[in-house]
Amino acid sequence: MRFTRSQKLYQRSCRTTPGGIHSNVRKNWRPHPMFYERGKGSHVWDADGNEFIDYVLARGPLLLGHLPGPVIETVKRQLDRGLMYAGQHELEIEAAEKFCELIPCADMVRFAGSGSEAIHAAIRLARGITGRTKILRFEGHYHGWFDNIFWNYAPPIDKAGPREAPNPIPVSGGQLASDGEHLIIRPWNDLNLIEDVFKRFPGEIAAVLMEPIMCNTGCIMPRPDYLEGIRRLCTDNGALLIFDEVITGFRVSLGGAQEYFGVTPDIVACAKGMAGGFPVSALAGKEEFMQAFGDLSVTHSGTYNSNVPCMAACLAAMNMLSADKGALLKHAHDLGQQLIEGIKEAARKAGKDLHVRGLPMVFHISFNDAQEIVDYRSFTSRDVEAYNRFWSALQDRGIRTIPEGLWFVSTAHTQKDVDQTLAVVDEALKEV
Template identity: 35%
Template sequence: MVLQTVLQEAEQEYCKRTEKSRKLYEVAQRVMPGGDTRTIAFFKPYPLTMDRGSGPRLYDVDGNKYSDFLNNYTAMIHGHAHPYILRHVKTALGLGTAYAAAIVEQSQLAAILCKRIPGVEQVRFCNSGTEATMFALRAARAFTGRPAIIKMEGGYHGTHDAVEFSIAPGNARDKNHLAWAPIPDTRGVPESVARDVYIAPFNDAGAVEEILQQKGEEIAAILVEPVMGVAGVIPPQPGYLQELRRLADQYGILLIFDEVQTYRLDTGGAQRRFGVTPDLTAIGKIIGGGFPVGAFGGRSDVMALFDPRQSGCLSQSGTFNGNRATMVAGIASMELLNEQAITRLEELGLRLETGMVSAIRRYALPASVTRVGSMLNLHFTEHPPADYTSTISPHKGLSKVVHLELLNRGIFTAPRGMWNLSTVMEEADIDQAIDAFTDVMSKISRFV
């Protein structure tokens, strides 16, 4: 009841500031279901309509300014309209955007990725992270001749059928299911797909081993985010990724890292940061410099399956694969993301974490912060969670309040509590966000 009142207050303030967004949302509803075309970006009462982004800021159609601590769910690592990226893209656009032919920038970006990411000997481009994990799984199935996969509870790998299981199953696992039975996250995925999906809790290599002991001969791949992103920026415990590597080798299956978000953690991705090399890697987001992108790569003997000169090769087509704007922006984005930039992001990340944790302590709230590098998540749990189940909180409703209260103070984050940073942020941006966060914690402390 009390929480409901705080939420209503936050919503009223939000509506007062965003009248034009509300009107545009009404128009959008006539032509798009729920006025929306991206489920994860939707929130009630209605999402903002943005006018523009510049550097670390976003401006909505009502003229409100926000510091962007979401960066399109980690993709905009250099903020918005970065002059270096824009310059390259503007020049390239005059040459035409996409033809059914190779362009030199494809092998240039591919060479950068192969040089930087330890597990990537060869790579192919697609247009989203969803496609990247889909093709990585297909490659693993074709290479091993086996149908099934292991994915982690809470793991998000995009929206294709095989991975739409146990992303946010709530407590369903405890009641009706075996630890590793997949729970569909959406209707519309045939039950037959579930037969080839096994679920294990993150940070529990023992559960993976148990599945392999019983079903090892069916399994083509272990698919894992080295740091769980959507589930709440959950880091791997020491030895966990190493143990997955060992199990994959022991059972002759492929280890696939989904680094669509975590590639931002190191110039060589989380695999370099944690010192574990997978067989295949899915990437996306930052490697397109702000344009639609995905890529998957790995061991050259596995990637050879896609060699079109071989009979029976795997087909991987896409009208806009390797298009010029994406390739050029991607190369510029990679050039900007050097070791120095990663170190800077790390420092800013630590500064933000320290400020958030100190606000939580000051008001003795049942909350915690997880962080790896420039990715952070606020949880309403006493202890930082180590897997999906431990993110479940009786105070879940508070996340909604915090999200709206932060928006009302000009701080743009994810409704579920994710924050991440861009290279164009300054210490002052972090400190301003900490002040806003502290103010919000003070407000909600009266209701917890």
């Protein structure tokens, strides 16, 4: 496959844009960040005209595939009527009503533009309501790039400190040590350690924040009873439980991971997947907490919040996802399951030590795991070089996946896509 035009565009972009990209995570592409021209359904075309089956899906938001018809049509109609008013419009009520109908913990919701913003608001809300400062977060979880939470996402192991009580480590230059002062960092999936934390800091913890499935680090599932245990500890100690469902919301189940696992948080942040690719996020939760925004004691603002086209997209996407008892999601789930089983079978036949974790709608593939992967540190035992080779072999054959090993499946994928992908996987495994 040739990427000549992409390469030229990348070089040109580097002259006016730092790194040639507008989000740092896009740097991690080989042989260089790529340029794309078109997407339709489950396929995407790059600037050289190469066609790919897309399992990146913009890193999650394209749950309905590229350009889902009903979403695009609705937005087009709304565009004739105005973009935003710094005032209210009826669509935002309809979107809020639908959201609260679908997400179990949501009595009330506020809309925003990105996952990072929703998490930021969640943290502020938890501190505002409880009057406490400490937030318990976990190694390997990603909650956006804002200063007070962008810590210990992928810390270098030699600097990470003891497993039981990791050192707070900022991810980026420019973050202040004081931003992390009120964070308590722990490994995920170890309930005993969290019990200890609540004993050590009685009455100090405002919230426990987590991805209910650790999608951003290996798509690691919670151990049985782990979420229930954390729920109980939060309730017993007056701390709020915040689920970051930016990825899992609407994807692993219509009502998100909280519905899938039957564990209800106090507050949830959702984003990717809820608006057909348009930039919408949501912060939602129990009325008693959310009313702190309503009585203005805690501030949540944003010029672009609940703008008309985004609300139109959000409502149309939620309507699509919930139609026919979630038939679209079920379709994607079935195809994802076939993919997982097919990939595992291909690896078994090829004699490769390949592991898949997660659920059919979002899963992670790695090779040669030295140990059972249950948290960030065990995740670092995988063979990164082996996956890199697999990834490049897939890209060269028209299968587009995220370089770190996460796969997203959309409702627009087809049986043909899955069959084609599995045929390519057979070939690609030979290069591992």
